[in-house]
Amino acid sequence: MANDHDEFRHESLEDRHSIAKYLTALAEAFANGNLTFRHDGQRISLEPAGLLKFDVKAARKRGAVKVSLRLHWQEEEEERDPSVGSLVIKTDERRK
Amino acid sequence: MPNLRPIQENFRFLILEVTKQLDSTLSVLESGAIELIEGVYLKDDYIDNLRGFIDDKCLSLIREAGQDERTVELARAVDTVTSNLERIADFAVNILGQYRYIKDTSLLQRFELQPCFAEVLSGMERIEDALFTSDVAGALKICRSEFTLDKLYAERFKRVMEELRLGGERTEDLVTTLFIARYLERMGDSLLNIGEAIISLALRERLKIHQYWALEETLDVGEGEGERLRLESIAETKSGCRIGKVRDLRSGGEGNLVLFKEGSLDKMIDERDGIAFWQERYPALVPKVLGWQEGEHHASLLLEYLRGKTLQEILLDGDTAEVNTALSALTSALREIWGSTRKDEHVNPGFVRQIAKRFDDVRVVHPDFGSDDGEIGGLSIPSFDELLTRAEAVEAAVGARFSTFIHGDFNVDNVIFDPQTGRLHFIDLHRSRRADYVQDVSVFMVSNFRLPVLAKAHRRRLSAVIQAFYGFARDFAREEGDATFEVRLTLGMIRSFTTSTRFVLDDRFARSMYLRARYLLERLLAHRPGVELGDWSAFELPANVLVS
Structure with a gap:
């Protein structure tokens, strides 16, 4: 289970060949449903489930090129905070 | 008033x-x-x-x-x-x-x-x-x-x-x-x-009495006569020496400029010996020593003032023709020096060790450099430290097969060129010796890269200088049959990119150099030597790191 606020960041220089191993690692992790990041003794484990919002952006501005991939999803609230139980709605079956 | x-x-x-x-x-x-x-x-x-x-x-x-x-x-x-x-x-x-x-x-x-x-x-x-x-x-x-x-x-x-x-x-x-x-x-x-x-x-400068006396004694003037020596500027170097430009207004001094350099005894001895190292073979290349004075802990040198501009000044402020003339003079001089001082012997500059020696200083300024290992999904990312350890084995296998005279601290501001006379000089010679010329090549290239100028026109010019210098050095290596030039240069670039960050406080700029060092390390370690184990002749410096 993730903490309330976790963050992982990795920055490196790559070329079009060396970037492949990062993208492959990410693709495999999504396929397995388990995405783990580790840095500086901290581990973030994510389990993508449900609907993922996927946002791809490419831009070129005076020679500076940017391609961004963004994935958003919401974890089940119960997973983050077990004190939030699911609601039970009862309706009265008898009618007068 | x-x-x-x-x-x-x-x-x-x-x-x-x-x-x-x-x-x-x-x-x-x-x-x-x-x-x-x-x-x-x-x-x-x-x-x-x-x-x-x-x-x-x-x-x-x-x-x-x-x-x-x-x-x-x-x-x-x-x-x-x-x-x-x-x-x-x-x-x-x-x-x-x-x-x-x-x-x-x-x-x-x-x-x-x-x-x-x-x-x-x-x-x-x-x-x-x-x-x-x-x-x-x-x-x-x-x-x-x-x-x-x-x-x-x-x-x-x-x-x-x-x-x-x-x-x-x-x-x-x-x-x-x-x-x-x-x-x-x-x-x-x-x-x-x-x-x-x-x-x-x-004197409009904060001077300790021993520094003032050193100035007087190296100039050989009487007590208090220092007033007729005008200190035009004084600067502190990265290595803790002080350099003053002194105008000699005494009778006989004719208002000439001389250079006064003062620092710790061991550093100044290195400097004096460095000058002597070049003097015999290339007397016009280095400044003349006009005076030497040593105390218990400090020493000072009086040097001929060399007319001209530093290469750095020319690169940043000169026009294209001036830059071309200066670079041609530099590369011709280096070709002559490297070619005629070449001696067949095995030398290894030990770039990885040079990094290790300075990495504590790097970490003082950039505490997160070095221990940056991690994991992304099934991919594990080794730390910079670990990559360095692995690179040591590569370095041991690729020493140079000949030595030449090298400057030893070949920064772009340690070369002086006088466009009027076309004369070229080296200064700051405390690390001059016989060694692998690739040390000078890599230091020179990175010293251009790390100049703190951001204007696009400047960056373009610096990139062009770095590329041209790289081309020149590569041609020389080919002519000399130096098969491991590229891999040694890569190690040298890793060294200079990494250790330069200790002088760079701008985090983004420092990081861009550190990441370049890391990228080079990864490329180096990903290379599989040829059929014959230890054959690195096919490796090439990934030249994309030279452009900023």
């Missing part, structure tokens, strides 16, 4: 009062005039007040001075001198405090403290004039008092020790006498501070 008269008036009183305190103290010591003691204590408060007045006036002078730097400098000097004068007065009070413990005053008289007082007073006499006329010769005499006082103290110390060793009942009096003499010696320290403040004011 602001009105200095009120300060000068208070200052004159201060000198007068401190002088009187010293006179009274001496009278008590010499003739037992104990009735004077109370007066000295009372006067001490007055001296404190005077100092307060002068402080306030200096502060408002600084406030009013605005852009008038000279007035600010004078006010600062007055402040330093004033606080040291007050300290001298305090020492006089301390002496009288000790005097009360003396049982046999004739013993004190035997130690003749009068010459010590006379020396302090003679220094004091010169202060006002020297300060308000920024007189170097006067300031030097004030500094000299400290050395005379040290000598006088040492003599008395020795005598006290001798008498203590003989034993007897005078132990307490002897120890008290020593305390008194010690206060006089400390007055000398204050006089030295005063003299140095005046020298710094006169």
Whole structure:
């Protein structure tokens, strides 16, 4: 289970060949449903489930090129905070 | 010019009062005039007040001075001198405090403290004039008092020790006498501070007395004549040396410029030896040594002033034609030097070890560099430290097969070119020796890259210079059959990119160099040597890192 606020960041220089191993690692992790990041003794484990919002952006501005991939999803609230139980709605079956 | 008269008036009183305190103290010591003691204590408060007045006036002078730097400098000097004068007065009070413990005053008289007082007073006499006329010769005499006082103290110390060793009942009096003499010696320290403040004011540079003397002695001028040597600029180098540009205005000096370099003894010896290393074979390439002076811990060199601009200045401010001429001169000189000093022998620059030696300094500035291992899904990312360890094995396998003369600290600002005469010079030669020329190639390339200029036109030019220099060095390597040039250059670039970050506080810029080093390391380690194990001839420096 993730903490309330976790963050992982990795920055490196790559070329079009060396970037492949990062993208492959990410693709495999999504396929397995388990995405783990580790840095500086901290581990973030994510389990993508449900609907993922996927946002791809490419831009070129005076020679500076940017391609961004963004994935958003919401974890089940119960997973983050077990004190939030699911609601039970009862309706009265008898009618007068 | 602001009105200095009120300060000068208070200052004159201060000198007068401190002088009187010293006179009274001496009278008590010499003739037992104990009735004077109370007066000295009372006067001490007055001296404190005077100092307060002068402080306030200096502060408002600084406030009013605005852009008038000279007035600010004078006010600062007055402040330093004033606080040291007050300290001298305090020492006089301390002496009288000790005097009360003396049982046999004739013993004190035997130690003749009068010459010590006379020396302090003679220094004091010169202060006002020297300060308000920024007189170097006067300031030097004030500094000299400290050395005379040290000598006088040492003599008395020795005598006290001798008498203590003989034993007897005078132990307490002897120890008290020593305390008194010690206060006089400390007055000398204050006089030295005063003299140095005046020298710094006169030369407009913060100079310690030993630095000033080094300047005088290397220039071989008489005491105080330094005034006719005008210090045009002074700069501190990264290695802690000071370099001054001095104009010699003495008769015979013809207003020529000379370079004065002062630093720790070992560094200066390296510099002198570095110059000598080149002198024999390439006398015109390096500055002539005009003087050398060494002390216990420091030394100084007087060097011929080389006309021209540093290559850095040319690259940043020159036009394209000028840059091309300078670069052609540089590469022709290097081709000649490398070619004709080539000697077949195995040398290994040990770039990885060079990084290890400096990495603590890097981490002081950039604490997160080095331990950056991680994991992304099933991919594990090794730390920079780990990559370095692995690169050591590569380095061991790819030493150079020949050595040449190298500069050793081949930064773009250590080359001077005179466009008028077409002459090229090397400076800062403390690391010159026989070694792998790739060391100079990589240092030169990264020293261009790391110049803190952001304008696109500048960056483009720097990239072009780096690429052109790389092309030149690669051609030379091919001609010489140097099969591991590229891999050694890559290691050298890793070294220079990494260690340069310790001088770069701009986090983004430092990171861009660090990430380049890391990228090169990964590419190097991903390379599979050819069929024959250890064949690195197919490896090429990933040239994309050269562009910023």
